Amino acid sequence: MTTISVLLVDDHTVVRSGLKALLGTQADIAVVGEAASGEEALEAAQEHQPAVILMDLAMGAGMDGIEAIQKLRQRTPQQAIIVFTTYDSDADIVRAVDAGAMGYLLKDAAPGEIFAAVRGAVQGKSVMSAPVASRLFQQLRNPEEILTPREAELLSLLTQGLSNRDLGKRLFISEATVKTHLAHIYAKLGVETRAAAIATAIRREGMR
Amino acid sequence: MTTISVLLVDDHTVVRSGLKALLGTQADIAVVGEAASGEEALEAAQEHQPAVILMDLAMGAGMDGIEAIQKLRQRTPQQAIIVFTTYDSDADIVRAVDAGAMGYLLKDAAPGEIFAAVRGAVQGKSVMSAPVASRLFQQLRNPEEILTPREAELLSLLTQGLSNRDLGKRLFISEATVKTHLAHIYAKLGVETRAAAIATAIRREGMR
DNA sequence: TGGTCTCTCCACCTTTTGGCTGATACAGCC
DNA sequence: GGCTGTATCAGCCAAAAGGTGGAGAGACCA
Numbered sequence: 001m002t003t004i005s006v007l008l009v010d011d012h013t014v015v016r017s018g019l020k021a022l023l024g025t026q027a028d029i030a031v032v033g034e035a036a037s038g039e040e041a042l043e044a045a046q047e048h049q050p051a052v053i054l055m056d057l058a059m060g061a062g063m064d065g066i067e068a069i070q071k072l073r074q075r076t077p078q079q080a081i082i083v084f085t086t087y088d089s090d091a092d093i094v095r096a097v098d099a100g101a102m103g104y105l106l107k108d109a110a111p112g113e114i115f116a117a118v119r120g121a122v123q124g125k126s127v128m129s130a131p132v133a134s135r136l137f138q139q140l141r142n143p144e145e146i147l148t149p150r151e152a153e154l155l156s157l158l159t160q161g162l163s164n165r166d167l168g169k170r171l172f173i174s175e176a177t178v179k180t181h182l183a184h185i186y187a188k189l190g191v192e193t194r195a196a197a198i199a200t201a202i203r204r205e206g207m208r
Numbered sequence: 209m210t211t212i213s214v215l216l217v218d219d220h221t222v223v224r225s226g227l228k229a230l231l232g233t234q235a236d237i238a239v240v241g242e243a244a245s246g247e248e249a250l251e252a253a254q255e256h257q258p259a260v261i262l263m264d265l266a267m268g269a270g271m272d273g274i275e276a277i278q279k280l281r282q283r284t285p286q287q288a289i290i291v292f293t294t295y296d297s298d299a300d301i302v303r304a305v306d307a308g309a310m311g312y313l314l315k316d317a318a319p320g321e322i323f324a325a326v327r328g329a330v331q332g333k334s335v336m337s338a339p340v341a342s343r344l345f346q347q348l349r350n351p352e353e354i355l356t357p358r359e360a361e362l363l364s365l366l367t368q369g370l371s372n373r374d375l376g377k378r379l380f381i382s383e384a385t386v387k388t389h390l391a392h393i394y395a396k397l398g399v400e401t402r403a404a405a406i407a408t409a410i411r412r413e414g415m416r
Numbered sequence: 417t418g419g420t421c422t423c424t425c426c427a428c429c430t431t432t433t434g435g436c437t438g439a440t441a442c443a444g445c446c
Numbered sequence: 447g448g449c450t451g452t453a454t455c456a457g458c459c460a461a462a463a464g465g466t467g468g469a470g471a472g473a474c475c476a
Binding site: 011012013014015016017018019020021022086107108109110111114158159160161162163191193194195196197198199200202203 | 366405
Binding site: 163164179 | 435
Protein backbone atom coordinates (compact mmCIF):
# COMPACT_ATOMS: atom_id res chain seq x y z
CA MET A 1 0.00 0.00 0.00
CA THR A 2 1.46 3.27 -1.09
CA THR A 3 0.90 6.42 0.94
CA ILE A 4 -1.12 9.10 -0.80
CA SER A 5 0.35 12.58 -0.30
CA VAL A 6 -2.22 15.36 -0.02
CA LEU A 7 -2.00 19.15 -0.16
CA LEU A 8 -4.74 21.16 1.58
CA VAL A 9 -5.78 24.54 0.18
CA ASP A 10 -8.30 26.57 2.16
CA ASP A 11 -8.20 30.02 3.65
CA HIS A 12 -9.89 28.79 6.83
CA THR A 13 -7.46 27.50 9.41
CA VAL A 14 -10.25 25.54 11.03
CA VAL A 15 -11.06 23.65 7.85
CA ARG A 16 -7.43 22.79 7.14
CA SER A 17 -7.04 21.65 10.69
CA GLY A 18 -10.17 19.54 10.44
CA LEU A 19 -9.12 17.89 7.20
CA LYS A 20 -5.70 17.19 8.63
CA ALA A 21 -7.22 15.57 11.69
CA LEU A 22 -9.64 13.48 9.65
CA LEU A 23 -7.15 12.40 6.99
CA GLY A 24 -4.61 11.69 9.74
CA THR A 25 -6.73 8.78 10.90
CA GLN A 26 -6.10 6.99 7.61
CA ALA A 27 -2.86 5.02 7.38
CA ASP A 28 -2.57 5.36 3.61
CA ILE A 29 -3.10 9.12 3.46
CA ALA A 30 -0.61 11.79 4.53
CA VAL A 31 -1.04 15.55 4.48
CA VAL A 32 2.24 16.92 3.15
CA GLY A 33 1.40 20.60 2.98
CA GLU A 34 -1.10 23.39 3.50
CA ALA A 35 -1.88 26.60 1.68
CA ALA A 36 -4.24 29.44 2.53
CA SER A 37 -4.47 31.04 -0.92
CA GLY A 38 -4.21 30.27 -4.61
CA GLU A 39 -0.73 31.75 -4.76
CA GLU A 40 0.49 29.65 -1.86
CA ALA A 41 -1.11 26.61 -3.46
CA LEU A 42 1.00 26.96 -6.61
CA GLU A 43 4.18 27.18 -4.57
CA ALA A 44 3.24 24.32 -2.28
CA ALA A 45 2.28 22.10 -5.22
CA GLN A 46 5.76 22.57 -6.71
CA GLU A 47 7.54 22.10 -3.42
CA HIS A 48 5.69 19.10 -1.98
CA GLN A 49 4.61 17.39 -5.21
CA PRO A 50 1.42 15.97 -3.67
CA ALA A 51 -0.54 13.25 -5.43
CA VAL A 52 -3.84 14.90 -4.56
CA ILE A 53 -4.82 18.53 -3.89
CA LEU A 54 -7.93 19.21 -1.81
CA MET A 55 -8.98 22.77 -2.57
CA ASP A 56 -11.66 25.25 -1.62
CA LEU A 57 -13.06 27.47 -4.37
CA ALA A 58 -13.68 30.61 -2.33
CA MET A 59 -10.49 32.01 -0.90
CA GLY A 60 -10.99 35.60 0.06
CA ALA A 61 -8.95 38.10 -1.90
CA GLY A 62 -6.56 37.27 -4.70
CA MET A 63 -6.65 34.30 -7.02
CA ASP A 64 -9.86 32.31 -6.78
CA GLY A 65 -10.12 28.55 -6.77
CA ILE A 66 -10.99 28.17 -10.45
CA GLU A 67 -8.00 30.21 -11.53
CA ALA A 68 -5.77 28.22 -9.20
CA ILE A 69 -7.05 24.96 -10.71
CA GLN A 70 -6.26 26.14 -14.22
CA LYS A 71 -2.72 27.13 -13.31
CA LEU A 72 -2.13 23.94 -11.35
CA ARG A 73 -3.29 21.83 -14.28
CA GLN A 74 -0.79 23.60 -16.52
CA ARG A 75 2.17 23.34 -14.19
CA THR A 76 1.69 20.03 -12.40
CA PRO A 77 -0.85 18.07 -14.48
CA GLN A 78 -0.04 14.80 -12.76
CA GLN A 79 -1.59 16.06 -9.51
CA ALA A 80 -5.28 15.29 -9.07
CA ILE A 81 -7.39 18.20 -7.84
CA ILE A 82 -10.49 17.70 -5.73
CA VAL A 83 -12.70 20.71 -5.07
CA PHE A 84 -13.87 20.90 -1.46
CA THR A 85 -16.31 23.73 -1.03
CA THR A 86 -19.48 24.83 0.71
CA TYR A 87 -21.89 25.55 -2.12
CA ASP A 88 -23.06 23.50 -5.03
CA SER A 89 -23.49 26.32 -7.50
CA ASP A 90 -24.18 25.02 -10.99
CA ALA A 91 -21.86 27.58 -12.48
CA ASP A 92 -19.02 26.70 -10.12
CA ILE A 93 -19.37 22.98 -10.76
CA VAL A 94 -19.24 23.40 -14.50
CA ARG A 95 -16.34 25.83 -14.31
CA ALA A 96 -14.35 23.65 -11.90
CA VAL A 97 -14.80 20.51 -13.96
CA ASP A 98 -13.98 22.51 -17.06
CA ALA A 99 -10.80 23.78 -15.42
CA GLY A 100 -9.73 20.22 -14.73
CA ALA A 101 -11.00 19.24 -11.28
CA MET A 102 -11.14 15.48 -10.69
CA GLY A 103 -13.74 15.57 -7.93
CA TYR A 104 -16.19 17.90 -6.28
CA LEU A 105 -17.05 17.50 -2.60
CA LEU A 106 -19.24 19.60 -0.38
CA LYS A 107 -18.05 20.59 3.06
CA ASP A 108 -20.85 18.71 4.73
CA ALA A 109 -19.48 15.50 3.26
CA ALA A 110 -19.00 12.58 5.65
CA PRO A 111 -15.38 11.64 6.40
CA GLY A 112 -15.79 8.42 4.47
CA GLU A 113 -16.73 10.34 1.36
CA ILE A 114 -13.60 12.43 1.63
CA PHE A 115 -11.35 9.38 2.05
CA ALA A 116 -13.00 7.69 -0.91
CA ALA A 117 -12.54 10.77 -3.06
CA VAL A 118 -8.84 11.03 -2.23
CA ARG A 119 -8.24 7.34 -2.93
CA GLY A 120 -10.30 7.45 -6.08
CA ALA A 121 -8.52 10.52 -7.40
CA VAL A 122 -5.10 8.83 -7.54
CA GLN A 123 -6.68 6.06 -9.59
CA GLY A 124 -8.15 8.53 -11.99
CA LYS A 125 -11.66 8.11 -10.63
CA SER A 126 -13.82 11.16 -10.38
CA VAL A 127 -15.80 11.37 -7.15
CA MET A 128 -18.45 13.91 -6.30
CA SER A 129 -20.95 14.49 -3.52
CA ALA A 130 -24.43 13.23 -4.21
CA PRO A 131 -26.02 16.72 -4.53
CA VAL A 132 -23.31 17.76 -6.98
CA ALA A 133 -23.70 14.62 -9.07
CA SER A 134 -27.46 15.00 -9.15
CA ARG A 135 -27.12 18.57 -10.36
CA LEU A 136 -24.86 17.57 -13.19
CA PHE A 137 -27.10 14.66 -14.00
CA GLN A 138 -30.15 16.85 -14.04
CA GLN A 139 -28.45 19.26 -16.40
CA LEU A 140 -27.65 16.42 -18.77
CA ARG A 141 -31.17 15.04 -18.62
CA ASN A 142 -32.94 18.37 -18.95
CA PRO A 143 -31.02 20.32 -21.53
CA GLU A 144 -34.17 22.35 -22.08
CA GLU A 145 -33.51 24.00 -18.73
CA ILE A 146 -30.43 25.72 -20.03
CA LEU A 147 -30.98 29.43 -20.48
CA THR A 148 -30.48 30.94 -23.91
CA PRO A 149 -27.87 33.70 -24.16
CA ARG A 150 -30.54 36.37 -24.24
CA GLU A 151 -32.30 34.91 -21.24
CA ALA A 152 -29.07 34.71 -19.32
CA GLU A 153 -28.38 38.34 -20.16
CA LEU A 154 -31.80 39.33 -18.92
CA LEU A 155 -31.45 37.26 -15.77
CA SER A 156 -28.16 38.90 -15.04
CA LEU A 157 -29.75 42.34 -15.22
CA LEU A 158 -32.73 41.06 -13.25
CA THR A 159 -30.43 40.29 -10.32
CA GLN A 160 -29.52 43.97 -10.28
CA GLY A 161 -33.07 44.67 -9.21
CA LEU A 162 -34.33 46.29 -12.43
CA SER A 163 -38.05 46.58 -13.30
CA ASN A 164 -39.51 45.23 -16.52
CA ARG A 165 -39.55 48.70 -17.97
CA ASP A 166 -35.88 49.24 -17.14
CA LEU A 167 -34.97 45.85 -18.52
CA GLY A 168 -36.68 46.75 -21.77
CA LYS A 169 -34.89 50.05 -22.03
CA ARG A 170 -31.54 48.51 -21.24
CA LEU A 171 -31.92 45.72 -23.79
CA PHE A 172 -33.72 47.83 -26.41
CA ILE A 173 -36.77 45.60 -26.43
CA SER A 174 -40.40 46.15 -25.46
CA GLU A 175 -41.82 45.33 -22.05
CA ALA A 176 -43.85 42.60 -23.73
CA THR A 177 -40.68 40.87 -24.83
CA VAL A 178 -39.22 41.24 -21.39
CA LYS A 179 -42.23 39.49 -19.97
CA THR A 180 -41.94 36.69 -22.48
CA HIS A 181 -38.31 36.12 -21.60
CA LEU A 182 -39.09 36.27 -17.91
CA ALA A 183 -41.83 33.67 -18.25
CA HIS A 184 -39.36 31.34 -19.96
CA ILE A 185 -36.72 32.00 -17.32
CA TYR A 186 -39.15 31.27 -14.50
CA ALA A 187 -40.13 28.00 -16.13
CA LYS A 188 -36.52 26.96 -16.59
CA LEU A 189 -35.52 27.90 -13.06
CA GLY A 190 -38.62 26.27 -11.65
CA VAL A 191 -39.85 29.37 -9.84
CA GLU A 192 -43.01 31.45 -9.98
CA THR A 193 -41.90 34.93 -9.06
CA ARG A 194 -39.21 37.38 -9.93
CA ALA A 195 -38.06 37.43 -6.34
CA ALA A 196 -37.48 33.69 -6.31
CA ALA A 197 -35.74 33.91 -9.67
CA ILE A 198 -33.31 36.48 -8.32
CA ALA A 199 -32.67 34.46 -5.19
CA THR A 200 -32.15 31.30 -7.24
CA ALA A 201 -29.92 33.02 -9.77
CA ILE A 202 -27.63 34.63 -7.25
CA ARG A 203 -27.33 31.57 -5.07
CA ARG A 204 -27.50 28.64 -7.46
CA GLU A 205 -25.97 30.12 -10.54
CA GLY A 206 -23.37 32.05 -8.65
CA MET A 207 -24.34 35.33 -10.30
CA ARG A 208 -22.85 38.07 -8.23
CA MET B 209 -6.79 27.33 36.24
CA THR B 210 -10.21 25.86 35.57
CA THR B 211 -10.88 23.91 32.43
CA ILE B 212 -13.41 25.50 30.11
CA SER B 213 -15.87 22.99 28.70
CA VAL B 214 -16.98 23.65 25.13
CA LEU B 215 -19.80 22.28 22.97
CA LEU B 216 -19.35 22.40 19.18
CA VAL B 217 -22.38 22.86 16.94
CA ASP B 218 -21.82 22.69 13.18
CA ASP B 219 -23.28 20.49 10.48
CA HIS B 220 -19.87 20.10 8.85
CA THR B 221 -17.87 17.22 10.25
CA VAL B 222 -14.70 18.81 8.98
CA VAL B 223 -15.30 22.03 10.88
CA ARG B 224 -16.09 20.23 14.12
CA SER B 225 -13.02 18.12 13.68
CA GLY B 226 -10.89 21.19 13.02
CA LEU B 227 -12.19 23.05 16.04
CA LYS B 228 -11.61 20.02 18.19
CA ALA B 229 -8.04 19.71 16.97
CA LEU B 230 -7.33 23.41 17.48
CA LEU B 231 -8.99 23.70 20.87
CA GLY B 232 -7.32 20.44 21.92
CA THR B 233 -3.95 22.19 21.85
CA GLN B 234 -5.05 24.44 24.71
CA ALA B 235 -4.67 23.00 28.18
CA ASP B 236 -7.48 25.05 29.69
CA ILE B 237 -10.08 24.22 27.05
CA ALA B 238 -11.85 20.89 26.61
CA VAL B 239 -14.43 19.93 23.99
CA VAL B 240 -17.11 17.99 25.85
CA GLY B 241 -19.57 17.43 23.07
CA GLU B 242 -20.56 17.91 19.44
CA ALA B 243 -23.83 18.48 17.63
CA ALA B 244 -24.64 18.63 13.93
CA SER B 245 -28.00 20.40 14.17
CA GLY B 246 -29.99 22.80 16.31
CA GLU B 247 -32.02 19.96 17.74
CA GLU B 248 -28.93 18.01 18.71
CA ALA B 249 -27.45 21.16 20.20
CA LEU B 250 -30.33 21.55 22.65
CA GLU B 251 -29.93 17.97 23.81
CA ALA B 252 -26.16 18.15 24.07
CA ALA B 253 -26.31 21.44 25.99
CA GLN B 254 -28.50 19.77 28.61
CA GLU B 255 -26.45 16.63 28.79
CA HIS B 256 -22.92 18.05 28.84
CA GLN B 257 -23.59 21.41 30.51
CA PRO B 258 -20.77 23.17 28.63
CA ALA B 259 -19.54 26.59 29.74
CA VAL B 260 -19.29 27.76 26.15
CA ILE B 261 -21.12 26.80 22.97
CA LEU B 262 -19.43 27.43 19.62
CA MET B 263 -22.16 27.43 17.01
CA ASP B 264 -22.57 27.85 13.28
CA LEU B 265 -25.61 29.78 12.09
CA ALA B 266 -26.31 27.87 8.88
CA MET B 267 -27.16 24.28 9.56
CA GLY B 268 -28.91 22.78 6.60
CA ALA B 269 -32.47 21.73 7.18
CA GLY B 270 -34.41 22.11 10.41
CA MET B 271 -33.85 24.65 13.13
CA ASP B 272 -31.47 27.42 12.14
CA GLY B 273 -28.76 28.86 14.33
CA ILE B 274 -30.71 31.93 15.48
CA GLU B 275 -33.61 29.80 16.61
CA ALA B 276 -31.23 27.45 18.41
CA ILE B 277 -29.62 30.40 20.21
CA GLN B 278 -32.99 31.64 21.41
CA LYS B 279 -33.98 28.23 22.77
CA LEU B 280 -30.59 27.69 24.38
CA ARG B 281 -30.77 31.06 26.11
CA GLN B 282 -34.13 30.11 27.55
CA ARG B 283 -33.15 26.67 28.76
CA THR B 284 -29.53 27.03 29.80
CA PRO B 285 -28.89 30.78 30.16
CA GLN B 286 -25.65 30.25 32.08
CA GLN B 287 -23.98 28.88 28.93
CA ALA B 288 -22.19 31.46 26.78
CA ILE B 289 -22.88 31.17 23.06
CA ILE B 290 -20.32 32.19 20.45
CA VAL B 291 -21.42 32.29 16.83
CA PHE B 292 -18.85 30.78 14.47
CA THR B 293 -19.93 31.25 10.89
CA THR B 294 -18.73 32.01 7.39
CA TYR B 295 -20.44 35.25 6.49
CA ASP B 296 -20.58 38.58 8.23
CA SER B 297 -24.12 39.47 7.26
CA ASP B 298 -25.39 42.59 8.99
CA ALA B 299 -28.75 41.01 9.57
CA ASP B 300 -27.34 37.82 11.02
CA ILE B 301 -25.10 39.74 13.38
CA VAL B 302 -27.96 41.84 14.67
CA ARG B 303 -30.25 38.87 15.04
CA ALA B 304 -27.63 36.69 16.70
CA VAL B 305 -26.68 39.36 19.22
CA ASP B 306 -30.34 40.05 19.78
CA ALA B 307 -30.97 36.35 20.39
CA GLY B 308 -28.28 36.38 23.06
CA ALA B 309 -24.96 35.47 21.41
CA MET B 310 -21.89 36.49 23.42
CA GLY B 311 -19.46 36.57 20.52
CA TYR B 312 -19.35 36.46 16.75
CA LEU B 313 -16.41 34.88 14.95
CA LEU B 314 -15.83 34.29 11.27
CA LYS B 315 -14.54 30.96 10.07
CA ASP B 316 -11.40 32.49 8.71
CA ALA B 317 -10.48 33.59 12.24
CA ALA B 318 -6.97 32.75 13.42
CA PRO B 319 -6.75 30.06 16.12
CA GLY B 320 -5.65 32.68 18.64
CA GLU B 321 -8.84 34.63 18.05
CA ILE B 322 -10.92 31.55 18.73
CA PHE B 323 -9.09 30.77 21.95
CA ALA B 324 -9.45 34.36 23.12
CA ALA B 325 -13.16 34.34 22.34
CA VAL B 326 -13.74 31.14 24.32
CA ARG B 327 -11.78 32.43 27.32
CA GLY B 328 -13.44 35.81 27.13
CA ALA B 329 -16.91 34.34 26.91
CA VAL B 330 -16.70 32.61 30.30
CA GLN B 331 -15.71 35.96 31.82
CA GLY B 332 -18.68 37.64 30.26
CA LYS B 333 -16.57 39.39 27.64
CA SER B 334 -17.97 39.67 24.17
CA VAL B 335 -15.45 38.97 21.43
CA MET B 336 -15.96 39.42 17.72
CA SER B 337 -13.89 39.24 14.55
CA ALA B 338 -12.59 42.52 13.22
CA PRO B 339 -14.88 42.63 10.15
CA VAL B 340 -17.87 41.94 12.35
CA ALA B 341 -16.90 44.64 14.82
CA SER B 342 -16.37 47.17 12.05
CA ARG B 343 -19.80 46.42 10.63
CA LEU B 344 -21.42 46.98 13.98
CA PHE B 345 -19.39 50.15 14.44
CA GLN B 346 -20.48 51.46 11.08
CA GLN B 347 -24.05 50.73 11.99
CA LEU B 348 -23.72 52.75 15.17
CA ARG B 349 -22.65 55.73 13.12
CA ASN B 350 -25.66 55.40 10.81
CA PRO B 351 -28.37 54.38 13.23
CA GLU B 352 -31.16 55.23 10.83
CA GLU B 353 -30.00 52.42 8.57
CA ILE B 354 -30.07 49.68 11.18
CA LEU B 355 -32.72 47.07 10.56
CA THR B 356 -34.74 46.08 13.59
CA PRO B 357 -34.59 42.38 14.48
CA ARG B 358 -38.02 41.86 13.02
CA GLU B 359 -37.07 43.62 9.81
CA ALA B 360 -33.90 41.59 9.54
CA GLU B 361 -35.88 38.42 10.03
CA LEU B 362 -38.28 39.45 7.31
CA LEU B 363 -35.49 40.42 4.95
CA SER B 364 -33.88 37.08 5.48
CA LEU B 365 -37.07 35.32 4.41
CA LEU B 366 -37.52 37.78 1.57
CA THR B 367 -34.25 36.59 0.07
CA GLN B 368 -35.76 33.12 -0.14
CA GLY B 369 -38.16 34.52 -2.71
CA LEU B 370 -41.31 34.41 -0.60
CA SER B 371 -44.41 36.48 -1.44
CA ASN B 372 -46.00 38.92 0.99
CA ARG B 373 -48.67 36.39 1.77
CA ASP B 374 -46.11 33.69 2.51
CA LEU B 375 -44.09 36.07 4.64
CA GLY B 376 -47.19 36.85 6.66
CA LYS B 377 -48.00 33.20 7.17
CA ARG B 378 -44.47 32.34 8.14
CA LEU B 379 -44.18 35.17 10.65
CA PHE B 380 -47.79 34.94 11.89
CA ILE B 381 -48.58 38.53 10.93
CA SER B 382 -50.98 40.06 8.40
CA GLU B 383 -50.02 41.05 4.89
CA ALA B 384 -50.53 44.66 5.92
CA THR B 385 -47.81 44.34 8.52
CA VAL B 386 -45.55 42.66 6.03
CA LYS B 387 -45.98 45.62 3.71
CA THR B 388 -45.21 48.06 6.49
CA HIS B 389 -42.01 46.24 7.36
CA LEU B 390 -41.04 46.03 3.70
CA ALA B 391 -41.53 49.77 3.22
CA HIS B 392 -39.22 50.42 6.16
CA ILE B 393 -36.67 47.93 4.86
CA TYR B 394 -36.65 49.52 1.40
CA ALA B 395 -36.09 52.93 2.94
CA LYS B 396 -33.23 51.69 5.08
CA LEU B 397 -31.58 49.79 2.25
CA GLY B 398 -32.08 52.70 -0.12
CA VAL B 399 -33.99 50.73 -2.72
CA GLU B 400 -37.45 50.99 -4.28
CA THR B 401 -38.38 47.45 -5.12
CA ARG B 402 -38.38 44.03 -3.60
CA ALA B 403 -36.10 42.80 -6.36
CA ALA B 404 -33.47 45.41 -5.53
CA ALA B 405 -33.84 44.67 -1.84
CA ILE B 406 -33.13 41.00 -2.43
CA ALA B 407 -30.18 41.75 -4.66
CA THR B 408 -28.79 44.22 -2.12
CA ALA B 409 -29.36 41.90 0.79
CA ILE B 410 -27.75 38.87 -0.77
CA ARG B 411 -24.76 40.72 -2.11
CA ARG B 412 -24.11 43.38 0.50
CA GLU B 413 -25.33 41.53 3.52
CA GLY B 414 -23.91 38.20 2.49
CA MET B 415 -27.26 36.51 2.94
CA ARG B 416 -27.51 33.13 1.38
C1' DT C 417 -45.37 61.16 32.97
C1' DG C 418 -44.16 62.02 28.36
C1' DG C 419 -41.36 60.78 24.44
C1' DT C 420 -39.50 57.33 21.40
C1' DC C 421 -39.13 52.88 19.27
C1' DT C 422 -40.99 48.74 17.65
C1' DC C 423 -44.47 45.87 16.08
C1' DT C 424 -48.82 45.37 14.74
C1' DC C 425 -52.95 46.45 11.66
C1' DC C 426 -56.31 48.94 8.28
C1' DA C 427 -58.14 51.34 3.93
C1' DC C 428 -57.57 53.19 -0.55
C1' DC C 429 -55.33 53.72 -4.64
C1' DT C 430 -51.77 53.13 -8.43
C1' DT C 431 -48.29 50.55 -10.53
C1' DT C 432 -46.11 46.35 -11.55
C1' DT C 433 -45.99 41.75 -12.37
C1' DG C 434 -47.54 37.27 -14.00
C1' DG C 435 -50.55 33.95 -16.83
C1' DC C 436 -52.54 33.16 -21.12
C1' DT C 437 -53.02 33.06 -26.03
C1' DG C 438 -51.34 34.14 -30.24
C1' DA C 439 -48.33 36.15 -33.72
C1' DT C 440 -44.12 37.37 -36.93
C1' DA C 441 -39.30 36.91 -38.33
C1' DC C 442 -34.88 34.89 -38.76
C1' DA C 443 -31.28 31.25 -38.58
C1' DG C 444 -29.67 26.59 -38.70
C1' DC C 445 -30.52 21.88 -39.90
C1' DC C 446 -32.00 17.47 -42.00
C1' DG D 447 -39.03 22.87 -47.97
C1' DG D 448 -40.47 21.83 -43.36
C1' DC D 449 -38.79 21.66 -38.46
C1' DT D 450 -36.82 23.66 -34.41
C1' DG D 451 -35.11 27.17 -31.59
C1' DT D 452 -34.58 31.94 -30.62
C1' DA D 453 -36.03 36.60 -30.34
C1' DT D 454 -39.33 39.86 -30.97
C1' DC D 455 -44.14 41.95 -30.04
C1' DA D 456 -49.57 42.47 -28.62
C1' DG D 457 -53.67 42.42 -25.74
C1' DC D 458 -56.32 41.05 -21.81
C1' DC D 459 -57.04 39.95 -17.22
C1' DA D 460 -56.01 38.73 -12.41
C1' DA D 461 -52.86 38.94 -8.77
C1' DA D 462 -49.21 40.98 -6.33
C1' DA D 463 -46.66 44.74 -4.88
C1' DG D 464 -45.95 49.52 -3.60
C1' DG D 465 -47.37 54.44 -1.82
C1' DT D 466 -49.87 57.18 1.54
C1' DG D 467 -51.81 58.17 5.68
C1' DG D 468 -53.31 56.82 10.00
C1' DA D 469 -53.51 54.30 14.46
C1' DG D 470 -53.17 51.42 18.75
C1' DA D 471 -50.35 48.53 22.10
C1' DG D 472 -46.32 47.51 24.62
C1' DA D 473 -41.41 48.36 25.97
C1' DC D 474 -37.98 51.34 27.40
C1' DC D 475 -36.09 55.43 29.12
C1' DA D 476 -35.29 60.11 30.71
